[in-house]
Amino acid sequence: MTPRPTFPSRDALARLPFSLVDLVLLAGLIVLLYVVLRVGEGATLSYAPSGPVHVSTDPSNLPYDAMRSLIRMFIALGLSVLFTLTYGYAAARSRKAERVLVPALDILQSVPILGFLSVTVTGFIALFPGSYLGLECAAIFAIFTSQAWNMTFSFYYSLSSLSRELDELSRMLRLTRWQRYWKIEVPAATIGLVWNGMMSFGGGWFFLAAAEAISVLNHNYQLPGVGSYVAAATAQGDLGKVGLGILTMILLVLAVNVLFWRPLTAWSERYKLEESVSAERQRSFVLDLLRRSHWPHHLGRLRRWLAEPLGRAMRWLGRDGGKLPPPKPATSRSDVIFNLAVVCAIAFGIYEMSAYINGTVGFGEVAKAFGYGLVTLGRVIVLVIISTLVWVPIGVWIGMNPRVSRLAQPVVQVLASFPANFLFPFATLAFIKAGVPLNAGGILLMSLGAQWYILFNTIAGAMAIPTDLREAAATLRLSRIQRWRRLILPAIFPAYVTGGITAAGGAWNASIVAEIVTYGKTTLVATGLGAYIAKATQTGNFPEILVGVAVMSVFVVAFNRLFWRRLYMIAQTRYAL
Secondary structure: OOOOOOOHHHHHHHOOOOOOOHHHHHHHHHHHHHHHHHHHHHHHHHHHOOOOOOOOHHHHHHHHHHHHHHHHHHHHHHHHHHHHHHHHHHHHHHHHHHHHHHHEEEEEEOHHHHHHHHHHHHHHHOOOOOOOHHHHHHHHHHHEEEEEEEHHHHHHHHHHOOOOOHHHHHHHHOOOOHHHHHHHHHHHHHHHHHHHHHHHHHHHHOOOOHHHEEEEEEEEEEEOOHHHHHHHHHOOOHHHHHHHHHHHHHHHHHHHHHHHHHHHHHHHHHHHOOOOOOOOOOOHHHHHHHEEEEEEEHHHHHHHHHHHHHHHHHHHOOOOOOOOHHHOOOHHHHHHHHHHHHHHHHHHHHHHHHHHHHHHHHHHHHHHHHHHHHHHHHHHHHHHHHHHHHHHHHHHHHOOHHHHHHHHHHHHHHHOOOHHHHOOOHHHHHHHHHOOOHHHHHHHHHHHOHHHHHHHHHHHHOOOOOHHHHHHHHHHOOOOHHHHHHHHHHHHHHHHHHHHHHHHHHHHHHHHOOOOOEOOOOOOOOOOHHHHHHHHHOOHHHHHHHHHHHHHHHHHHHHHHHHHHHHHHHHHHHHHO
């Protein structure tokens, strides 16, 4: 008699080091690696800087251009995460470093992308002469400057407002600083960091055209990408090809949301501070697929294998149970020396800059730039007020309703990640036909790139409200007004302050592309500091670029110090959960 064939049991299959899901994920990883290598070949080609510049608007090039742009975006995002985890930690955990790093972050946030490009493009080209790799590095760095600051602000504020319970827990468990960092501080900041990362990714899309179609110091540099494609189609006045670029962008944003951001937002809910689990949680089929595979187990073993030597290397920081250094008196000798050194450095920088400006364009140019800055400041204030009134209620509604969040997240992601300057040709055409001056329409164009910071931070703040507090409010039968006054507004206030600071900084940056717009042969120019810097950058007038960037930095830092920092102190002392 022929023996009956036997098949492995379900338990035996579960013990195998791989499954069908693992094979599917491995195949997807191989395809992704092939695409990256295939598309990345173009970054090492040679070019002649003095040769003619031409960007093809053939629709058949759009898939390749889309992949080039996407790779730049993710490389810049990875660099932004590394910068955030180091810079934000140093600013939050060192009182002396905070005095320098936080104002420096205000200044870096206020410097427009064209200000960075005017300095870095030449350096990167000199670093890789005759190769597209130099331009690629310049474009990635430009995208990085549009992503990093928002994430760093979020991480810094999360560490600064760490709850007393978590701080006491780390001290009771006598965690080292390295353990405290990865087991307490980073998890506590994860939700805000993920949502701000999503917003920062959208900020990168907004400035993609400026990063790929670089026009600085009377030179034009173009790289294959969706941004340069749309810029070329806009210059040709071909709205049909602009529409194809927009459609490609929407498909890219949706794909990234489904495959990357939605799994991250669903995963980040595990770090929500609450004692009872919410009945409705975000779901992601990609995350469910990953959890069914053996990859998390193997990656966890690899992470532990790498983390152990890193943990030993970090123990030199001290075995003080993760305690922060005891506060020193404000009049200590080291503080006096440190403050004196900072003041001397700032004074020397101001002296050198003043001497240069006085010897080139004169101080009258500074006064003119300040006048333009006051006009742009008015637009920024109007934008922040309107965005607060519109998007805070919507953000709370999305963040406190998981079902709504699942449906609204792709829509919000498309709106936030979509480069609003791609719509500028249509807006310019509408302004021309309606007779709307850009001095008023510029507020709308600026809001398309800045208002989302308030929305995303509000969503993150609302999602982080513990279920226990929401159930307590329901048990006490608080009215809608009482719930907003006693629970919602205090809970989201720290996140809103982060969103407000970054929205204001984003509005200043957006003024560069919103106060001077072009459609075909028609150019509309608004009165403001953004248009002033854009004109100086296009003509290569470095003294005026320096004046414009310096004046914009002064406005942003002063506004942050006089207004936003005070709100943050209130959030930190009264409303931190």
